[in-house]
Amino acid sequence: MQADIITIGDEILIGQIVDTNSAFLGKELTKIGVEVRQIHTISDKKECIIKALQSAQNKVDLVVLTGGLGPTKDDITKHTFCDYFEDTLVFNQEVMTHIETLFKKYVKAPVNDLNRGQAMLPASCRILFNHHGTAMGMWMKKEQTVFVSLPGVPFEMKYLVNEYVVPMVKAEFAPPALVNKTMMTYGLGESIIAEKIESWETNLPSHIKLAYLPNLGRVRLRLSAKGSSESLLLKEIDQLFKALYPLIGDNITGFESEDPIELQIGGMLIKNGWKLATAESCTGGSLAALFTQHAGASAYFNGSVVSYATDAKKEILQVSDEIIKEYSVVSEPVALAMAKGVLNQTGADVAVATTGNLGPTKGDSGAEIGTVVIAVITPEKELVQTFCFGKHRVRNLQKALNKSLELLYFEML
Amino acid sequence: MQADIITIGDEILIGQIVDTNSAFLGKELTKIGVEVRQIHTISDKKECIIKALQSAQNKVDLVVLTGGLGPTKDDITKHTFCDYFEDTLVFNQEVMTHIETLFKKYVKAPVNDLNRGQAMLPASCRILFNHHGTAMGMWMKKEQTVFVSLPGVPFEMKYLVNEYVVPMVKAEFAPPALVNKTMMTYGLGESIIAEKIESWETNLPSHIKLAYLPNLGRVRLRLSAKGSSESLLLKEIDQLFKALYPLIGDNITGFESEDPIELQIGGMLIKNGWKLATAESCTGGSLAALFTQHAGASAYFNGSVVSYATDAKKEILQVSDEIIKEYSVVSEPVALAMAKGVLNQTGADVAVATTGNLGPTKGDSGAEIGTVVIAVITPEKELVQTFCFGKHRVRNLQKALNKSLELLYFEML
Numbered sequence: 001m002q003a004d005i006i007t008i009g010d011e012i013l014i015g016q017i018v019d020t021n022s023a024f025l026g027k028e029l030t031k032i033g034v035e036v037r038q039i040h041t042i043s044d045k046k047e048c049i050i051k052a053l054q055s056a057q058n059k060v061d062l063v064v065l066t067g068g069l070g071p072t073k074d075d076i077t078k079h080t081f082c083d084y085f086e087d088t089l090v091f092n093q094e095v096m097t098h099i100e101t102l103f104k105k106y107v108k109a110p111v112n113d114l115n116r117g118q119a120m121l122p123a124s125c126r127i128l129f130n131h132h133g134t135a136m137g138m139w140m141k142k143e144q145t146v147f148v149s150l151p152g153v154p155f156e157m158k159y160l161v162n163e164y165v166v167p168m169v170k171a172e173f174a175p176p177a178l179v180n181k182t183m184m185t186y187g188l189g190e191s192i193i194a195e196k197i198e199s200w201e202t203n204l205p206s207h208i209k210l211a212y213l214p215n216l217g218r219v220r221l222r223l224s225a226k227g228s229s230e231s232l233l234l235k236e237i238d239q240l241f242k243a244l245y246p247l248i249g250d251n252i253t254g255f256e257s258e259d260p261i262e263l264q265i266g267g268m269l270i271k272n273g274w275k276l277a278t279a280e281s282c283t284g285g286s287l288a289a290l291f292t293q294h295a296g297a298s299a300y301f302n303g304s305v306v307s308y309a310t311d312a313k314k315e316i317l318q319v320s321d322e323i324i325k326e327y328s329v330v331s332e333p334v335a336l337a338m339a340k341g342v343l344n345q346t347g348a349d350v351a352v353a354t355t356g357n358l359g360p361t362k363g364d365s366g367a368e369i370g371t372v373v374i375a376v377i378t379p380e381k382e383l384v385q386t387f388c389f390g391k392h393r394v395r396n397l398q399k400a401l402n403k404s405l406e407l408l409y410f411e412m413l
Numbered sequence: 414m415q416a417d418i419i420t421i422g423d424e425i426l427i428g429q430i431v432d433t434n435s436a437f438l439g440k441e442l443t444k445i446g447v448e449v450r451q452i453h454t455i456s457d458k459k460e461c462i463i464k465a466l467q468s469a470q471n472k473v474d475l476v477v478l479t480g481g482l483g484p485t486k487d488d489i490t491k492h493t494f495c496d497y498f499e500d501t502l503v504f505n506q507e508v509m510t511h512i513e514t515l516f517k518k519y520v521k522a523p524v525n526d527l528n529r530g531q532a533m534l535p536a537s538c539r540i541l542f543n544h545h546g547t548a549m550g551m552w553m554k555k556e557q558t559v560f561v562s563l564p565g566v567p568f569e570m571k572y573l574v575n576e577y578v579v580p581m582v583k584a585e586f587a588p589p590a591l592v593n594k595t596m597m598t599y600g601l602g603e604s605i606i607a608e609k610i611e612s613w614e615t616n617l618p619s620h621i622k623l624a625y626l627p628n629l630g631r632v633r634l635r636l637s638a639k640g641s642s643e644s645l646l647l648k649e650i651d652q653l654f655k656a657l658y659p660l661i662g663d664n665i666t667g668f669e670s671e672d673p674i675e676l677q678i679g680g681m682l683i684k685n686g687w688k689l690a691t692a693e694s695c696t697g698g699s700l701a702a703l704f705t706q707h708a709g710a711s712a713y714f715n716g717s718v719v720s721y722a723t724d725a726k727k728e729i730l731q732v733s734d735e736i737i738k739e740y741s742v743v744s745e746p747v748a749l750a751m752a753k754g755v756l757n758q759t760g761a762d763v764a765v766a767t768t769g770n771l772g773p774t775k776g777d778s779g780a781e782i783g784t785v786v787i788a789v790i791t792p793e794k795e796l797v798q799t800f801c802f803g804k805h806r807v808r809n810l811q812k813a814l815n816k817s818l819e820l821l822y823f824e825m826l
Contacts, residue, residue: 010637011626013449014593015440018433022454027428036426038461039454041435044624048451071604072625073614107602114604153627155808180427189520191484191527201486211457212485213424214566224423275722278698284705285691285698288719292697295773295806303725305718306701309688312716312759316729346725360708393708395568 008067033175067152069135177230182256269300277348282356317341330367335375421480446588480565482548590643595669682713690761692751695769730754743780748788
């Protein structure tokens, strides 16, 4: 079965916000075997919405819309929906009571007319009850197509998708199996890989599709398969991937997992009973932020020292003046000393330290732009390496993070 | 003039990556007065691309496509382009020489057939020379519409937009003025604001449009205007915004600026000759990362201590056992002590400290989920406040960051 995603809002068209909603929807729909045909981002004008609905009508089984359900005048999705379905709005007491409760609790003000309007819903719609906001989701069918309208606030949208849309789509459509699996490779460009696996690629069965996803030093290879049995497709994909090892085995580091690599490292730390600390110069706290964004990080993350200024390296991390003078702040001895310093300061068992110059200008050290030194210390090993990434600050930061996580991961294997 | 954006790639449809390219394109096109009619994300299948090109043909003046220009077999935009324009590919020696140089420098391998194919380009296209990659941009015209095809790698795409697309669009179309300006408000829900400004909103002239953009404790109000003179439109918008002060003045904190708030704070620090340090418990390094992501942060950012474990608070930040025992780790005295500790450790002049429990479970402190204490110390003032944000970790982190930046900003005004 096929679906279209329609996101409504000028703030997306003018680039004021990045549309993360459709990525979430694409992922969740794909997971349950729905093929997303296209994503359509349109202006919040009535004629644009009507046209988008018409262009999906009977072309796909399902259309999921987000946005334009707020209480204010610029939010017109609900009225447009009503016109499109030749339906009328009716008052819903249950929704009204819920809105009053929300207002009492959070707004501490009486419900005004605009919010009272949120309790008016199309007579024929199945209401997807939004317990986290005043805009209800709506499920309506016209001819061969189901249209689902959801609020644009990501948090509320996600709640409604998980709570209602996913189970209702499964029940209504029993979609076929759709399997995606992605292999991670490091160290070869996409064209080199393509050359090495050419005959393998040419012989892929027609229901399985390959995509190359290159990004800053790694290329991901995604196989996508469609069929009737998820387990059979997965088996087939696994066999195909297996055949890649004789061709590019040295560059394969595994498969893209549901868990990001910092959570995998967290799991390894817990298994060993170890705690992690970071000493960050050029990564400026981004490594610590990566770990601590996840719930439960306190089980394996002790803390971090961000020594952005050279003085902070000396004072907090107790890196000696001599080492800095002899080798400069961007050097392997300093990176190791930083790692040791943060272990002392935090009582952690594993440390990763970064020092470098991301650009765009040379800093205290005089090191070439793009030079990054990373040290990793575990109770069993010690490693320090120097990298030359490139000229571009934002990319250099991302590369330094990727490389730090990679070294940490492989050192703990 | 109107434009469509078409992004090509199954990785977007299945939610494997978030489409940030179209947000960038939307922003840049809007800036030069191009109205983006819609964004269309489609599968990298030939028939889908052709259909999308046809549906934009003569409906808009400009179509910008991204993606599908890589050297591998799954990249089919260029061949599809050729078919659509009934053109043929011809070899370009200048592009070939550039590819050979790139390979020599970065890949350290001879150019293979796939990359040699990157030097084959449609005979009638204007080449947008990509100095940062092997995929050239292409500018082609058919009847009333210009089609521009760009690589999907964000870094290369941005380069080509700034270097070629923006100046070429200006020269070719002389687009009308399009002005967007956004006012920031804190502390009122969107429906309350809408009620207070109802008659103002009703009387907006027809060429000026209002949008409400609510997000975690703040509502942004965006006015968009189209006309012939940018300066006149801006004047008109400013007068309209001015009329809002008598209605909701207490909740207006200014206008959305081109610079994010951390850069504005950086400017204030430089002006005062002060240095900043952060002591982060619940924000886990994210504040430091926000500041250090920007080039030039070393002029005002000294460092940070991320004391995620309670022990790290005691050891590195020298927060005394007594204070922690008497008040618990999530308390105003501890937040202040952390701020003082990091000032001592780093020699900075201004500190912000965070301690709290973001959830989903209660931590060391026993503090309610969502409790966050933030302390700010400047050479002139000292401030500490306790907040109760809510139940949801990701939102709580974002709220703690927003609030820390807000306090820092207002304390330094």
